[in-house]
Amino acid sequence: MTRWTADHIPIRVPPIPGEGLDSWLEALARRLAVTATELLRFMGMPTARPRLMVRQLTAFENDVIVRRTGVDARTLTAMTLWPWNGSVVTIDPETRMMGRPPAWRHYGTDTRFCPTCLEEDHGRWQLTWRLPWSFACTRHGLLLLDRCPGCRYSPVVNRPNHTRPARPGTCLYGVGTGRAVRCGYELTRAPAVALPGGGAVLAAQREVDRVLLGAGRGTDSALARGQELYVLARHALRAVHTDLPTAPAAVHGVLAECGGTLPALAKRQEANDAHNVAIGTALAAIASQDHHPARDEVFTWLLASGRRQRGPKTNLTASAGQWSLAGPKVAARVLADMDPELGLMSRVRYGSATTTPAMPTLPRTQVQRRAAGTPAMLWPTWTMQLLPTDATRAGFLPGFRRTCASMLLLTGSNAYDFKTASALLGNNSVQTSNRKAFDAVMGGQDPTRLAAALASLARALDDHPTPIDYERRRATFSQSTIDFDIGAYAQLCRTQGLRVTPRQVHRLRHQLLHLLLGAHPGAASRAPSWYAEFHYQLPADTREFLHLQAAANLARHHIAEPVHWEPPTRWLDGAHWPGVTPREIDQERFAELMAAGRAASEAADLLGIGEDHLRLHTEATATTALRPDPPRSRHRTHIPRQGPLAPDRLRELYEEQGLTQREIAALAKCSATTIRAALDEANIPVRDGYPSLDIEGITTREWLENEYAHKLRNSPDIGRELGISARTVLTMIARLGIPRHPTSYYSSPFAHLDVVLSPAMRSVSLTKDCVQRLRRIVQLPGHRNVAAAARALGIDHGSLHNQLNRTERTVGFAVIKRASPLAPTERGSDFISEARNLLELLDTNTP
Structure with missing residues (x-):
């Protein structure tokens, strides 16, 4: 028989798999017929507390238990919560106090339990029951219990100051004033919810056990x-x-x-x-x-x-930020769902229109590196592909390109807003004008594909090195610092039989700087008025000369870079572009048209693309149209006036028949200016003022006042009905003393319907484009929000939002409640019903 010694307890009680240290100490004490407090005192640790030891053992406690019981240190550590510290629980290593865990607020000071496990294991407690992620027993398919059914308190594994050994499997919570008064409820008999073996709850617990609580924790x-x-x-x-x-x-x-x-x-x-x-x-x-x-x-x-x-x-971005705590996969799904509600800048920043949305995490330095590789105006080929094919506003292309380039710097980062991002590219001085130009080009276009392409291109720029440092070029080259070899240009002009003029040199220096910077000098949203035709017809040898001049300027500053470079379009293979891709253009036909010197508008029509797309393609391919031969003579050949403009015929029409210049112009199918010139050439005196107006022969005062002042028709509309000009109508109104409409007035489109308008509808009917606004507003109810409605209607979100706000300011009350889904207010419901009826009448009675 093994004898008791000061360093060894001969009776062994091995821990069961998964048991907590405090449970094992309690079982050992029961085996020795003592309390856990007496056991620890006997082992030489009178101040030790099992509730702290189960969290982490001190070096002294570990050494004593190993020496007295023979249980190795690794087993003891596995019986504490310390292996989960930092991942599932939070333990202060100095005080062993439990802090807020990474998930849930179950700190680990209390334990849950499975009654069947307690019964089968004779009152031994599993360590993982203390963890916040333990909610089900996969061994018996039961939902774990948090409280004792008897006293409704969380059960305790070990209770200090026992006077006798505890009975296993019973609640040890103190419920009386006496030291030994315990709840005593048989926890092994506690009712628990049975979980289906193939259900979602047990499947979730198994995943948690494997991923969060297992070996990979x-x-x-x-x-x-x-x-x-x-x-x-x-x-x-x-x-x-x-x-x-x-x-x-x-x-x-x-x-x-x-x-x-x-x-x-x-x-x-x-x-x-x-x-x-x-x-x-x-x-x-x-x-x-x-x-x-x-x-x-x-x-x-x-x-x-x-x-x-x-x-x-x-705030949508703040809401997305809350979901982003779940990680990038969840954030991507949330951002994709929010995409219809986000503004264009946010859609580019989050990439929400792409297949891989993401919360912005890039640092400021990464955005600055991207800016260094980006010109102030987006590359021509990429602009070609982003510019909508049915964009109608010409002249704003540079502003569109500058805005697109600035938006590239927003993707993936919160370090810059649009204004500060524009400043990185030198577009800040007129960044508001550039944005207005962008909006003018886009009009009512759906920006989804553009937002997706810009975000994807920005990410591709981060993944691929760019051979040009545009930031260095912007700091190095300007009109005052570039070198232009005027002697070489003069020699080129002599071979072409041309003269060197200051205007031509100025334009060539502009084009040279454009080659070096990848953008027009400055930050304007429009190019110089002469630039489009100048660049389109730039002779090939002059174009080559400028390229050599650009290379020489780079070499002078020891910059070993190509003059021009664009990101290859293969970076975004499979993208859906709103514009025209190079592969959509018949390159052979394009070359033929350029060689024939066709005008840009004519060449674009023959290629089936927009004129802006054609000009961008010529820039990207360094191709220009052959300049046509100059006219042989600058003197205009005088052609005698014919038809209604012949002097005799003109005199008859003007003096004998008394026709006005505008009436003769309509007859001759020319402008009134041409008629005035023909009168001067024929020495026909021009009449002063207007002939006397016979009002009574045209209409009555009552009719005119009713139509103009009460029905709110405008003068052109009345003039068409009476067969006279709008000016004549206004003259009649002045002579009859009928008050004129204010200058901000617009004719009511419902004037001819003979209906009585409500005061709110009457005020709206006198504003500009009221029919268009009403057609859109009546379609708002039922949509998730204004942004979703704009997408469904194929118009810009900002335009629809402004139209709704302007209408509500005009009527003086809210028409639509900004809830999800959109719904009319109480007064707005009547307004929308009236608008629907009026629009239906308008469509029915419009010829």
Whole structure:
């Protein structure tokens, strides 16, 4: 028989798999017929506390237990919470106090339990029951219990100051004033919810056991998965309480698995009992598992619930930031859902229109590197592909290109807004004008494909080195610093039989600087008026001369870079472009048209592309049209006037028939200016003023006053009906003393419908473009928000928003409630009904 010694206890009680240190000490004490406090005192640790030891052992405690019991140090450490410190629990190594865990608010000071495990293991407690992520027993398929059914307190494994050994499997919580008065409830008989073996809750617990609590705990991937599950679980628990009627079947299935009751709510946040954690984690696992059949519908439900909770005035980017705590995969799905609600700059920043949206995380230095590789105006080939084919506003192309280049710097970072990003490229001095030019070019275009392409190009620039440092070029070259070899140019002009003129040299220096900077000098949203035709017809030898001059300027500053470079279009193979790609252009036909010297508008029509797209293609390919031969004579050949403009015929029409110059111009199909010139050439005196007006022969005062002052028709409309000019109508109004309309007045489009308008509709009908605005406003109800409505109507979000605001300011009340979905206000409902009736009448009665 082994004898007792001061350093060794001969009776052994080996730990069971997964047991906590305090549970094992309690079992050893029971085996020795003493309390745990007496055991620790006997072992030489009278001040030791099992509730602290189970968190972390001190070096002294570890050494004593190893020496007295023979259990090795590794086994002892595995029986404490220390291996999960930092990943699942938070323990102060100095005080062994429990801090806020990374997920949930179950600190690990209390333990959950499975009654069947306690019964089978004779009252021995599993260590993982203390962890916040433990909510189900996969061994017996039960939902863990948080409290003793008898006293409703969290059970304790070890109670200090026992007077006798504790009975295993009973609640040791003190419920009386006496030292030995304990609850005593048989925890092994506590009722627990049985979970289906193939259900979502046990599947979630198995994943948690494998990823967060198993051998891979604490790794970056495990921490990321834990954060993802936790954030989604919190959103799911909120949605269960606020939007359960709209929840998909999978949500109701998880609730049924957990007993069919809603989880309890805490006062300030979601509760963290096993019931809450089980439901939240199971739903989070469903919403985030790639191959789960209910993945998309559960996640969509969570997003819809989040939209309703945040309200219409919530900052969308702040809302996206809350979801981003779940990690990049969840953030990407949230941003993709928010994309229709985001403005253009945010869509580019987040890449929400791409297949891989992401929260902005790039530092300022990365954006600055991207700016160094970007010209102030977007490259011509990329602009060609981004410029919508049906863009109608000509002349704003430089501003469009500058805005696109500035927006490239927004993707992936919050370091710069549009104004400061524009400053990095030198576009800041007139960045407002550039943005207005961009809006003018886009008009009512859907910017989705443009936003996706810009974000994708920005990411590609980060992944590929660029051979040109435009930041250095912008700091090096200007009109005052570039070298232009005037002697070489003069020699070139002599070979062409041309003269060297200051104007031509000025334009060539501008083009030289454009080659070096990849953009027009300065920051204007428009190019010089002469530039388009000058560049389009630049002779090939002059173009080659400028290229050599640019290379010489680079060499003088020891810059070993190509003169021009563009990112290859293969970087974004498969992208859907709103504009024209180079492969869509017939290159052979293009070369023929350039060689024939066709005008830009004619060549564009023959190629089936826009004129701006053609000019961009000539810039990208360094191709220009052959300049046509100059006219042989500058003297104009005088051609005698013919037809109504012949002197005799003109005199007859003007003097004998008394026709006005405008009436003769309409007859001759020319302008009134031409008629005036023909009168002067024929020496025909021009009449002064207007002939006397016979009002009574045209209409009556009553009719005119009713139509103009009461029906609010305008003078051109009345003039067309009476067969006279608008000027004549205004003359009649003045002579009859009828008050004129204010200068800001617009004719009511409903004047001819013979209907009585409400005061609100009357005020709207006298504003510009009221029919267009009303047609759009009546279609707003039912859409998720104004941005979604704009996308459905194919117009710009800002334009629709401004039109709605302007209409509401005109009528003096809110027409549409800014909720999700959009709905009319009480007064707005009557207004929209009236507008629908008027529009229907207008469509029916319009010839």
